[in-house]
Amino acid sequence: IYLTFDPNTANSELRLADGNRKASRDWLTGGRAEHPERFEQCPQVLCREGLLDSAYWEVSWSGGADIGVTYNNISRNGDTASCLLGHNERSWSLECSSGFYTPSHNNKRFQSCSPEPFSNRVGVYLNCPEGTLSFFCVSKDAMVHLHTFTSTFTEPLYPGFWVWASDGSVTLCQVELNWERLLK
Numbered sequence: 001i002y003l004t005f006d007p008n009t010a011n012s013e014l015r016l017a018d019g020n021r022k023a024s025r026d027w028l029t030g031g032r033a034e035h036p037e038r039f040e041q042c043p044q045v046l047c048r049e050g051l052l053d054s055a056y057w058e059v060s061w062s063g064g065a066d067i068g069v070t071y072n073n074i075s076r077n078g079d080t081a082s083c084l085l086g087h088n089e090r091s092w093s094l095e096c097s098s099g100f101y102t103p104s105h106n107n108k109r110f111q112s113c114s115p116e117p118f119s120n121r122v123g124v125y126l127n128c129p130e131g132t133l134s135f136f137c138v139s140k141d142a143m144v145h146l147h148t149f150t151s152t153f154t155e156p157l158y159p160g161f162w163v164w165a166s167d168g169s170v171t172l173c174q175v176e177l178n179w180e181r182l183l184k
Contacts, residue, residue, distance in 0.1 A: 024169040050156030063168030068093030103147040
């Protein structure tokens with residue numbers, strides 16, 4: 001699937017580049033026009049594409065970020081828990097930090113893991129009909145399962161990204177799905 005960031009949702013501290021496929025934290029960006037879809041306080045951005053079926057995508061990250069999915073009506077303003085990916089019942093996320101991955105949903109953090117080999121590339125497999133959302137650490141020669149959430153998804157889910165590190169970035173990668181990697 002080919003995903004792109006939605007500039008209307010991008011917080012003013014995020015700079016979008018590469019055809020809206022890279023988001024970097026940039027304190028000097030600012031100046032974006034107000035928009036009802038924009039995250040006002042949290043350095044987050046959603047993709048334009050809402051997903052209702054099965055989809056797989058990969059993201060490379062640097063610094064520190066959360067990679068996840070959310071319903072489109074996640075709060076864009078207000079208290080932190082209602083806005084941040086993984087901190088409410090409307091979103092699921094994987095925190096990506098130096099050496100560790102930590103899944104979270106509804107403000108509950110699950111067991112952190114540090115896969116070998118460690119990579120700054122994450123694969124996300126969403127299967128809405130089956131009610132699963134899986135995260136993988138993807139390297140040249142391996143695809144290590146990190147966590148699977150199970151839920152009943154009732155609306156389209158939007159890939160979302162919280163770039164919390166001051167030097168952080170996320171980039172949507174173009175991939176061809178290799179089902180054999182998922183089955184190992």
